[in-house]
Amino acid sequence: MPEGHTLHRIARTHRRLFAGSEVAVWSPQGRFAEGASMLDGHTLIGVSAYGKHLFYRWDGAPHLHIHLGLVGKFPTYDLSTHGGSTPPATPGTRLVLANDRAVAHLAGPMSCRLIDPSEMDQIIAALGPDPLRTRRRNDVPDFIAALSRRRIPIGAALLDQAVLAGIGNVYRAELLFLAGIHPARPAADVGPDAAAQLWDLAVGELRVGVRMGRIVTVRPEDLGARRRSQLGDDERLYVYHRQGLPCRRCGTEIAMGDIGARSIWWCPRCQAA
DNA sequence: TCTTTATGGTGAG
DNA sequence: TCACCCTAAAGAT
Numbered sequence: 431m432p433e434g435h436t437l438h439r440i441a442r443t444h445r446r447l448f449a450g451s452e453v454a455v456w457s458p459q460g461r462f463a464e465g466a467s468m469l470d471g472h473t474l475i476g477v478s479a480y481g482k483h484l485f486y487r488w489d490g491a492p493h494l495h496i497h498l499g500l501v502g503k504f505p506t507y508d509l510s511t512h513g514g515s516t517p518p519a520t521p522g523t524r525l526v527l528a529n530d531r532a533v534a535h536l537a538g539p540m541s542c543r544l545i546d547p548s549e550m551d552q553i554i555a556a557l558g559p560d561p562l563r564t565r566r567r568n569d570v571p572d573f574i575a576a577l578s579r580r581r582i583p584i585g586a587a588l589l590d591q592a593v594l595a596g597i598g599n600v601y602r603a604e605l606l607f608l609a610g611i612h613p614a615r616p617a618a619d620v621g622p623d624a625a626a627q628l629w630d631l632a633v634g635e636l637r638v639g640v641r642m643g644r645i646v647t648v649r650p651e652d653l654g655a656r657r658r659s660q661l662g663d664d665e666r667l668y669v670y671h672r673q674g675l676p677c678r679r680c681g682t683e684i685a686m687g688d689i690g691a692r693s694i695w696w697c698p699r700c701q702a703a
Numbered sequence: 704t705c706t707t708t709a710t711g712g713t714g715a716g
Numbered sequence: 717t718c719a720c721c722c723t724a725a726a727g728a729t
């Protein structure tokens with residue numbers, strides 16, 4: 431599940447349900463027992479997401495840094511909409527957050543550790559602009575400049591969190607389709623106008639992802655629908671995992687290849703080389 | 704009851 | 717470039 435939209439959605443949910451309250455924290459699996467005991471019972475001050483990173487700030491305790499990696503999950507149960515009961519934590523649950531309003535189960539994170547503020551600053555400083563954060567004046571120029579400096583394929587550059595924070599393998603393929611750019615094209619050749627367009631697409635698509643809780647890039651009119659919410663689970667994406675299937679716009683068979691050590695998909699006609 | 708797969712990232716060679 | 721880490725669900729047997 432985790433590209434930038436997932437993390438920003440978790441941050442938003444946890445701010446609403448946990449911030450400002452004393453939170454019970456423990457580690458059913460035991461691998462974060464020591465850290466959990468340092469947070470248990472403290473008041474959560476705030477939660478923020480930068481790219482794919484989550485930071486929890488507490489009153490009188492170190493920051494909690496979480497990165498879900500590829501397989502991490504953080505299902506959260508609002509007691510008011512779950513009849514007051516929640517599913518039990520699985521044996522692999524690394525961390526539980528709980529108060530009288532909600533329970534959250536963290537499983538499979540790549541990172542779950544306590545850090546000090548300077549470490550948080552370092553992590554954020556290493557990231558490129560995040561399309562989901564409040565726009566800073568230099569975000570677009572920074573992104574354009576970062577692309578212009580790289581000779582690697584644009585498909586690889588978009589996965590680099592120092593170029594654009596929060597993009598993963600689904601969004602990179604879908605954004606390049608929407609922009610009509612072949613993924614193997616050198617990043618530096620894309621040019622400032624197309625780069626600015628990629629940024630705008632990233633902002634728009636990631637916001638939709640946060641709102642809907644899943645990645646939906648297909649324009650409903652391409653499938654004769656009125657709203658994105660009407661699209662089925664197999665109708666959400668243009669190219670990701672669609673090798674050999676007809677392009678939703680032109681009917682050409684979607685191609686697949688390897689770029690930046692990950693699989694990527696594209697339409698050979700809509701994204702001509 | 705296996706094996707495979709996944710929207711990510713690190714560290715060794 | 718490759719092995720490896722993390723977990724759970726889906727698919728194969």
